Amino acid sequence: MYKNYFLLAFTFLFLTSNAQEQDKHKTITKSINDYYSLASENIHLHFNKSVYLTNETIWFKGYVIDKKSNGLNYSTTNVYVRVLDSDKNEVVSKLFLCSNGIIIGHIKLNETYSSGTYYIHTYTNFMNNFEEDESSIFPIEIFNTKDSPKTSNNNSLDNESITFGIEGGKLLFDCDNTVGVQIKGCSGKGVKLNNIKVYDSKNILINQFATNEQGYGKFDILKTKNEQYKIVVEQNTSNIEKNLPFVTTEGVSISVNNYSDEKKTFIKIHTNKFTFNKNKDKKFTL
Incomplete structure (x- = not known):
C-alpha cells in the first residue's frame, strides 16, 4: 500500500513538474515570438x-x-x-x-x-x-577654418584620403563590380589624379582609372575573384595603398550609367549562381 502511494505521489509530482516546464517553455517561446514580431x-x-x-x-x-x-x-x-x-x-x-x-x-x-x-x-x-x-x-x-594647416602641401595624401563606394553595397564573387572612389587632400578638397592602379592579391595589374577635379573616379572589376584587391596611388615620395573591402559570395551587384544618354539612365543588375538559385523565386524592390 505504501509502495503504491509512493509511486502515485511520485507520478503526480512528475506530471506537475513536467506541466510547469511546458508552461514555462510556452511562456518563453511566446515572449520571444512577441518580441521579434515587432517591426524593427x-x-x-x-x-x-x-x-x-x-x-x-x-x-x-x-x-x-x-x-x-x-x-x-x-x-x-x-x-x-x-x-x-x-x-x-x-x-x-x-x-x-x-x-x-x-x-x-x-x-x-x-x-x-x-x-x-x-x-x-x-x-x-x-x-x-x-x-x-x-x-x-x-x-x-x-x-576648423581657423586652424593653421599642418603642411603647406594641401594635396598630400594618406590612406584616410581615399574612400570607396561600391555600387550594390559589396564586392560580389564571380560578378562584374563597379567601384566609386573619392580622393581628397588634407585640405578636404578633391584631388585630380591620373593612372591610379588596381591590383589583385598577386599584385597583377587589372585596371587603371583617374579622378576628376572633385576627386571622384570609378573603375570595374570583371568576374571578381574571392581575393583581396587594392588600389595604388603613386607619389613622388611613397606610394599610397588602400585595400578594397573583402569579397562576399551572396548578394547583388549594380552598375549605373547616366552619362551615355542624357535622357536615360541604364541600370545593370548582376548576381552569381549561388545567390540566383537561393533567391530566384523571391520578389525584390529596386
Whole structure:
C-alpha cells in the first residue's frame, strides 16, 4: 500500500513538474515570438561628403528600412540625428521628418567645432523598444577654418584620403563590380589624379582609372575573384595603398550609367549562381 502511494505521489509530482516546464517553455517561446514580431528598423544615411570645414553644411539623405520586409518603413515619421564628438559626447541633436521611409536634411556647422573626428548618430524613438542597439552611427571629419594647416602641401595624401563606394553595397564573387572612389587632400578638397592602379592579391595589374577635379573616379572589376584587391596611388615620395573591402559570395551587384544618354539612365543588375538559385523565386524592390 505504501509502495503504491509512493509511486502515485511520485507520478503526480512528475506530471506537475513536467506541466510547469511546458508552461514555462510556452511562456518563453511566446515572449520571444512577441518580441521579434515587432517591426524593427534600421537607418542608413548618405552624406554629400565625408570631410567638412566649419563654414560648410552637412547634407544627408537617409532610408529607414523595415528589417522584416527589407523594404522602406512607411510608418516612421520622426528621425533623430545627432552630432557626437570623438568621445561620443553629444554636440547637437535635431529631429527630422521622415516621409515614406525617406529622410532628407542638413546640419549647419560653425566655428565652435574643433578639428577632429566626429560621428553622426541617428535613431528613432521606436528603437528604444528593443534591447539591442538598432541605431546607426557614421564617422566624419571636421576641420576648423581657423586652424593653421599642418603642411603647406594641401594635396598630400594618406590612406584616410581615399574612400570607396561600391555600387550594390559589396564586392560580389564571380560578378562584374563597379567601384566609386573619392580622393581628397588634407585640405578636404578633391584631388585630380591620373593612372591610379588596381591590383589583385598577386599584385597583377587589372585596371587603371583617374579622378576628376572633385576627386571622384570609378573603375570595374570583371568576374571578381574571392581575393583581396587594392588600389595604388603613386607619389613622388611613397606610394599610397588602400585595400578594397573583402569579397562576399551572396548578394547583388549594380552598375549605373547616366552619362551615355542624357535622357536615360541604364541600370545593370548582376548576381552569381549561388545567390540566383537561393533567391530566384523571391520578389525584390529596386
